[in-house]
Amino acid sequence: xxxxxxxxxxxxxxxxxxxxxxxxxxxxxxxxxxxxxxxxxxxxxxxxxxxxxxxxxxxxxxxxxxxxxxxxxxxxxxxxxxxxxxxxxxxxxxxxxxxxxxxxxxxxxxxxxxxxxxxxxxxxxxxxxxxxxxxxxxxxxxxxxxxxxxxxxxxxxxxxxxxxxxxxxxxxxxxxxxxxxxxxxx
Amino acid sequence: xxxxxxxxxxxxxxxxxxxxxxxxxxxxxxxxxxxxxxxxxxxxxxxxxxxxxxxxxxxxxxxxxxxxxxxxxxxxx
Numbered sequence: 562x563x564x565x566x567x568x569x570x571x572x573x574x575x576x577x578x579x580x581x582x583x584x585x586x587x588x589x590x591x592x593x594x595x596x597x598x599x600x601x602x603x604x605x606x607x608x609x610x611x612x613x614x615x616x617x618x619x620x621x622x623x624x625x626x627x628x629x630x631x632x633x634x635x636x637x638x639x640x641x642x643x644x645x646x647x648x649x650x651x652x653x654x655x656x657x658x659x660x661x662x663x664x665x666x667x668x669x670x671x672x673x674x675x676x677x678x679x680x681x682x683x684x685x686x687x688x689x690x691x692x693x694x695x696x697x698x699x700x701x702x703x704x705x706x707x708x709x710x711x712x713x714x715x716x717x718x719x720x721x722x723x724x725x726x727x728x729x730x731x732x733x734x735x736x737x738x739x740x741x742x743x744x745x746x747x
Numbered sequence: 748x749x750x751x752x753x754x755x756x757x758x759x760x761x762x763x764x765x766x767x768x769x770x771x772x773x774x775x776x777x778x779x780x781x782x783x784x785x786x787x788x789x790x791x792x793x794x795x796x797x798x799x800x801x802x803x804x805x806x807x808x809x810x811x812x813x814x815x816x817x818x819x820x821x822x823x824x
Contacts, residue, residue, distance in 0.1 A: 569809060585787075589798035602816035609812075620804040621812055639787045657804035658815070665814035671804070674797030687801075689793045696796075701818060 568611045569619035570599055579736075580613060581678055583685040584643055588674055593618055596685065598736045607658065608736060610676065622655040625670060628700060632656075634675045636688050643686050644679045653678045658700060668700040 562577045575597045583594050590612075599609040599619070606627040612618035625632045634654055646652050655676040660668045673696050678685040752758065757767040764786065767779035780788060807815075 569812075587801055588794055589801050601812055605816035607812070607816045618805065620801060621807050621815075622804065637787070638784050639782075642785055643787075657800050658807075659800065659803035660807040660811045660815055662806075662808070663811065665811045666818055668815045671800040673793065674800055687797065689789045689797045691790060691793055700815070 564613065566597070566611070566613050567616035568599060569609055569616065570601070570611075573599065573611075575599075575613075578683075581683045581685045583687070585686060587620070587676070587687045588689065590618060598622075600736050608655070610655065621658040621660070622676060623658050623670060623700070625654060625656045625672070625675070628670060629698065632672065632675075634677060634688060635690060636677065640677070640686055640688050644677060644684050645682050646679050651679055651681060653680050659697075666701060669697045670700055672696050672698065 563574050564577050564580075565572065565574050567573075579597050581596050581598070583596060586592055586594050593612045593615060595613045596610050597613055599611050601607040601609060601621075606623050608622050608624075609619040610622045632654070641647070644652065655678065657671045657674065657676070658668055659671055672690065673692055674687050674689050676685060676687050750758065752768045754768050754770045757765055759765055763783045765779075765781040767781075769777040769779050771777070782788060
């Protein structure tokens with residue numbers, strides 16, 4: 562079953578099965594509880610976490626592991642219970658991305674508030690982290706650092722390893738595949 | 748509501764949450780918290796920081812978002 566929603570990227574038809582429920586909403590957005598993941602551009606690891614009820618609420622997010630060799634998310638019993646997970650394999654992690662106005666080459670990953678999703682149960686939770694080391698990383702610099710200068714090499718590697726082209730495998734089933742544009746006026 | 752407690756004394760919040768003032772170490776006051784399994788506990792400044800980061804990630808213009816995604820595919824000069 563599909564749903565037609567207005568999003569930051571325009572009108573979209575999405576699969577109802579892809580809707581992720583956030584029982585606590587997000588920090589500062591506690592009343593918005595249902596979201597879908599939209600790809601910004603094919604083959605790019607940037608996604609929009611889009612509210613299904615409010616077209617203006619779409620957070621720019623990314624898979625941190627496309628950019629960082631390691632990123633550990635700490636969560637406690639309450640978060641595990643809310644997400645209904647018992648092991649980290651059941652969870653996928655996204656982090657928000659900030660872009661200084663007019664400077665897309667200075668996009669940064671925000672590591673203080675990872676968004677953790679139990680993809681099988683379609684449940685999500687944002688878990689504030691008490692950061693001890695760095696809290697923000699430059700998206701383009703990190704990607705360059707991961708392998709000899711070519712920022713998309715890690716993505717190429719994923720593809721060669723058989724993972725879903727352009728999209729980290731964990732998210733493939735969640736990201737709205739149907740990017741059909743509808744005729745409704747935006 | 749403002750209450751006074753001495754180290755070692757406690758408060759019950761509702762039926763299931765207990766806060767105990769443990770001791771004072773320099774400028775830090777150590778608190779002991781007993782909460783049920785479903786209750787999350789966050790430091791306020793951390794939560795506020797996440798709120799601010801969320802606002803930032805909402806604020807990017809569609810042009811900046813598309814451009815950032817496009818830059819990803821271009822080899823670094």
